[in-house]
Every structure is written in structure tokens, then in C-alpha cells.
Amino acid sequence: MDTSKKQYCLSDLRQRILAMDIRPGADLDEARLSAQYGISRTPLREVLQRLTGEGCVTQTDNRGAKVASMDLGTMRTFFQTAPSIYANVARLAAENRTAEQLDALKEVQSGFARAVAASAAAEMALGNHRFHELIGEMAANAYLTPSLNRLLIDHTRLAQVFYRPAAPAESIAVRKASEQHDAMIVALEAQEGGLMVELTLEHWSLSRDRMERFVRPDPLPANVADLAEAKIRAL
């Protein structure tokens, strides 16, 4: 095959972490994983080191590796930090993108659109991830990229939690997100930094609103008697 077993292990673990297939805080046992991927512990440990560097995984001495947790504190800083970094990266991407990168982005976006059409939740989230990762590469700023990538890791994981229960209203939002991606591609092609920032902030708002709606859903009726009555009437 084209990719080695180690390469596959790296990208597979990363995907499974992003897709919340392996939960935050979950223990990553070296012996089990190395057997599972058919490699010895030495290269597996290298993979874990790599993922630690990316921010997917945390390691403590003599106590192994865990999937990076997502506690309330980090979520708070996530919402605090994301718009600023996203916006700055967006402007730089418009200024510095190359033609090849733009082609790659179009490719990824068409994949994302296909996933949206097929309502494939995991592929949507992963495609979205790759889309924004590529915009990060376009920015060509080695100092901002690590922050962006860490934000994207948690953004994708949050999206998995929030988007899974695909209510009809949600699928409309997803299609809107896909349209925003298309608009971004136009802005990037025209190298319009200001427009790109605007679109990015709108994109963020859409995503944030959906997360908020999930965290704080419409409350149940306050009056329990009325609720019971309504249920009976509905029969």
C-alpha cells in the first residue's frame, strides 16, 4: 500500500479522536493499540508523541497517554479565542493563498458537499475539518497555525457532539455552512481579505449558535400540570 502501517495508525487514531469515536480522557494502552495496528510498541509510541504534539493526546510520565480532555474551562477559552484566530487566519489566507492550495480546497469542498448531500455525519465533520485546516495552511504563518489547529481539533469534536442528532433545522444550517464555504472560496480566489474575514465571522456565528442551541435548548414548560394535560390531550 501507499501509506505505511505507522502512517495509517497515525491518521486513523487522529480521525477516531476527532470523530469522538475515542472519547476525551480515554486511556490509550500501548500494548493493545500496537497489537491492533500490527506494529510494535516503538513506532506506536512515536505516533502517540506526534499526536501529543498536535494536541489530540496528553501524556504523563510513567502513566501513559490519554485522549485530550474537553472540560468546561477549555470550552470557555475555546469560545473566547476561536473568532479572533479564525478571523486573522482568514485574512492572511486571502493574501497568501497559492493557486495549488485553492485547487486542493475546491476538491475538499466538493467532498464536503457530497457528505452533506448524503447526510454522512462523520465525513461532514472531517471534511469541514480539512477545509479549515487548508485555510490555515494558506495563511502561511507558522506561529498562528498551531493555535488554529488546536482550535480545530476541539471544534470538530464539539461538532460531533452537537451535530449528531440531525434535526431538520440542523440540516438546513449545514447546507448554509456549505454555501458559506463556497463563498469563502470565491473570496480567497479574489484575494479579498476583508470579505474573507466577514464570511469567516458569519461562519463562526452559525456554528456557535448551533452549539449554544444544543447547550441551552428550549426549556420544558414550567407548569408540570399543564404539561401532563397537554400530553393527555395529544392522545
Next chain:
Amino acid sequence: MDTSKKQYCLSDLRQRILAMDIRPGADLDEARLSAQYGISRTPLREVLQRLTGEGCVTQTDNRGAKVASMDLGTMRTFFQTAPSIYANVARLAAENRTAEQLDALKEVQSGFARAVAASAAAEMALGNHRFHELIGEMAANAYLTPSLNRLLIDHTRLAQVFYRPAAPAESIAVRKASEQHDAMIVALEAQEGGLMVELTLEHWSLSRDRMERFVRPDPLPANVADLAEAKIRAL
């Protein structure tokens, strides 16, 4: 000793890279280094992977590790990105610092002041590095910290290049920088975010001006004849 050989190897390599004792682009040979630090290649490779995650080192498959380079492009993005990240981190640090962190910072600053008094260039740069690293920890923002730390790596390395030729004017600037550190500690203690941002931008200006002065020194007289004449008169 308190720290294991591996731990020592990690921090020693990091220090030597920050101090430009090992130059950007230099090859990091596994066999040589493992022998040098008295550990086998396995833990040494782990150290290199760790440093790669931090951004000090770059690794390419089957071709070993090198010290992260500092080309013109990265320097450009450095000057572009640093003030914004520094300022944002500064405000967050003022808001979120704990008493323990403040004590640690005072400790580091007194070490820095001692190094300034002794004109110990490497210790100054390293102390300054630790000072700003601690401010990053105070900000308690897992998304911003990686960007800050990458900026600090290159800032410290640049400082090594620029500050080494210790002209009298430079030592005045260093003392001013130390005073700015003291002012920052006061601002952090009072949790005055706005003041902290102001001080940080001043601190940045001082540093940037010194770098600029190094890159673009006063030009020689344009008229070569005049220059020769002036030299003769000076005798």
C-alpha cells in the same frame, strides 16, 4: 541528581537551541547525541520528537532531525504576528494569574535582573524566555499558548543574535527591559489588563527597535572622499 538523564538531555538541548549554541538548520545526529548524553537511541528519539512538538526541531522521514530554521519568510511572519499574540496573552494573564504563578514570576525576574547586572548574555536571554513563558501559563489559554511558545522560541534565538555585541547603548536598553518586567509584575498583581497590554506593547517596541537597529545600522557616509578626509583629520 534530581532529574533523569533523559530529562536533562531534553532541557539541555532546548537550552542550547534557544541560546543558538546549536545553530538553526544544524543536523541532530541520533548516534552522536545519544552517546553524548549517555542514553540509548530510543529515549533520545523521544526527546527529539518532544522538541519537534514544541517547534524547536523539525523532523523529516528517514532523514533525521534538524534544528528549526529561521529563514526570511518566518522572520517576516514573526514581526507580523508577535505583537498581537503578546498583547492578547498579556491581558488574559492579568485576568487569570494565580498568586503562586506571580511568586514564581518574581523569582524568575530576580534571576533575570542578576543576569543583567552580571552582563551574562545567555542567562539573560534564557531568563527573559522563562519570564514570558510564565506569563503565557498565567493566561491559561490552551489555544493561544502554543502560538506564544513558538514566537518565544524564535524571539529568544533572534535576541541571541542581536544582543551579543553588547554595545553600551544596548546595555541601557536591557536595563529598561528589566524595569518593564518589574512594571508588568505590578500590573499582573493588580490584575490591570489594560495596563498590562500597554506595558507589553512598549516592551515589544523596545525589543523590535533593537532588532531593527541591528538589521539596518546607520549607513556609511555616501561620499567616499569625505570619509577619507574625515579619517585623516581625525589623526
Next chain:
DNA sequence: TGAATACAAATTGTATGCAAACTAACGTCG
């Protein structure tokens, strides 16, 4: 019963030997 300790099992960390990949020098062929 509860705390402390000693022992056993599991897991991580390190060393070493061997396989694979890359580098460079040499010789052959067009």
C-alpha cells in the same frame, strides 16, 4: 475493622540487534 505493608500483576521506559532507507563513490556504457 482499619491502616499499613509486602507482594503480585500490569504497564511504561530503555537498551540492543537487525532490517530498511538514504548517501556517496566508483565503474560501466552510450
Next chain:
DNA sequence: CGACGTTAGTTTGCATACAATTTGTATTCA
């Protein structure tokens, strides 16, 4: 003479065995 292919030599990558550390459990003694 230059380009290409071949072959030593060096360097990185991987697997396995062993050492060290942590965790869980049982047993003893107050």
C-alpha cells in the same frame, strides 16, 4: 565526456527482550 546503474557505508526505523515504575490485592497487626 556525461549520464546512469551498482555497490559499499552510514543513518534511520522497527522489533524484541529486559528493567523500572505504578497499581491492585492480600495479609498482618494494632
